[in-house]
Amino acid sequence: MPRTSRAEKSLKSCNEDRISALPDDVLRHVLGFLPADEAVHTCLLARRWRYLWKSMRRLRINKIGRWGSSSGVFLTKFVSCMLLLRDPGSTLDEVEIEYERHFDDDHTWTSTWIHHALSCQAQVLTVKFPLHQFLVCYLDGPPLVSRYLRRLQVSDVTLKSNFLKFSSCSALEYLKIKDSNLETVSSVLSQSLKHLSIEDCYLKNDGRIRISVPNLVSLQLISCGGRVPLLEGMLSLETAVVRPQVCWKDCCLEGVAEGCCGTCANCCGNDDHNGGCILFGGLSRAKNLELTADPEMFIFRRDLRWCPTFSRLKTLLLSEWCVQPDLHALVCMLEHSPVLENLTLQLCEQEKTIYGMEVEENPGLMEKPAAISGYLKTIEVKCEEVDNRVCKVLKFLSTFGIAITIQRTNR
Known part of the structure; x- marks a missing residue:
């Protein structure tokens, strides 16, 4: 029997097409890591590859592929044809539509692609377009319908009408909206949602957007402009981070020294929900809560007029707003947190005066609140400078009889 040398075996092995020998499901999985146009182009490799792209379970529609420099009209037609030519019975696990330029001026195609992806049972959907001064991608049309969609991320778009x-x-269960405009959106509604993040968005609605997600577990509402949304009850809430921007639509124009006058329409809650809490009502079941804002943003202090009891709150982080112009807000939050264990205050450097006015000290606010939590174990104060205002806060906190940790922070 003739013997084959190692060199001959190695040469024969190099000539074998081992990739094509893999099962179809594995090849479709591999194609899902390519940009969609690159995946389609593999149909030229061999007869075995001709139709594999039609049933791959992950689509990446972005600029990285072969035709990244092509015209927007061409790319729009390509994506539309690619979706229409997929095998009718094939399903999708994940769809990513991410492009750093607009396909064309007809933004209705984007919504059409989204609805088509959902009809293919997509479980994860990511949509990202650039916000441009003159060209904006609008997502409009009827509400999304899917029994399979688990995760949705939307960035750099304008959301309208019923999309939310x-x-x-x-x-x-997971929704993230970032760097987008919520225009003419009246509400965000979901019974199944567990995790919600709205970050660096602008809420361009005449009234307040209503967020109704009763089974939410975690919430992030960070650096959003426009009118602060109305949060409805969330009985399962574990963690919430609320960090609104300063916006003229949510400020008191009559109050003195950054305070809430208590008589103007904004302070009295004279808006579309007829008074009451804007944020605190929905956050009252949280276990871990971060409420940070500049002193000019008075929405937290406004909510204190109807402050609910934070019956499960264990960890609380507050910022500048709770100690300016006095300690009333801090005292109120502590009195309404009966099981609080950990308190953190994050304070910036104090200005010489507030709007050029000196605020009178209220001696009664420097005493230990009668309803302070008996579970409070740790107090941490983070500040840039230990100035007079920080000393006043420390003097108040020292009445609790709990060791206080002071941490210096950078500007």
């Missing part, structure tokens, strides 16, 4: 009503997305 997810009553027909029974499996949706």
Whole structure:
């Protein structure tokens, strides 16, 4: 029997097409890591590859592929044809539409692609377009409908009308909206949502946007402009971070020294929900809560007029707003947190005066609150400078009889 040398075996092995020998499901999985146009182009490799792209389970529609420099009209037609030519019975696990330029001026295509992806049972959907001064991608049309969508991320778009009503997305648990405009949106509705993040967005609605997500576990509402949204009850809430921007639509124009006058329409809650808490009502079941804002943003102090009891709150982080112009807000939050264990105050450097006025000291606010939590174990104060205002806060906190940790922070 003739013997084959190692060199001959190695040469024969190099000539074998081992990738094509893999099962179809594995090849479709590999294609899912390529940009969509690159994946389609593999149909030229061999007869075995001709139709594999039609049933791959992950689509990446972005600029990285072969035709990244092509015209917007061409790319729009390509993506539309690619979706229409998929195998009718094939399903999708994940769809990513991310492009750093606009396909064309007709933004209705984007919504059409999204609805088509959901009809293919997509479980994860990411949509990202650039916000441009003159060209903006609008996502409009009827509410999304899917029994399979679990995760949705939307960035750099303008959301309109019913796009954020997810009553027909029974499996949706994670929603992230970033760097977008919420225009003429009246509400965000979902019974299944567990995690919600709205970051660096602008809420361009005449009234307050209503967020109704009763089964939410975690909430991030960070650096959003416009009118602060109205939060409805969230009985399962564990962690919430609320950090609104300063916005003229949510400020008191009559108050003195950054305070709430208590008589103007904004302070009295004379808006579309007829008074009451804007944020605290929905946050009252949280276990871990971060409320940070500049002193000019008075929405937290306004909510203190109807302050609920934070019956499960264990960890609380507050910023500048709770100690300016006096300690009333801090005292109120502590009195309404009966099981609080950990308190952190994050304070900036004090200005010489507030709007050029000196605020009178209220001696009664320097005494230990009668209803202070008996569970309070740790107090931490983070500050840039230990100035007079920080000393006043430390003097108040020292009445609790609990060791206080002071941490210097950079500007």
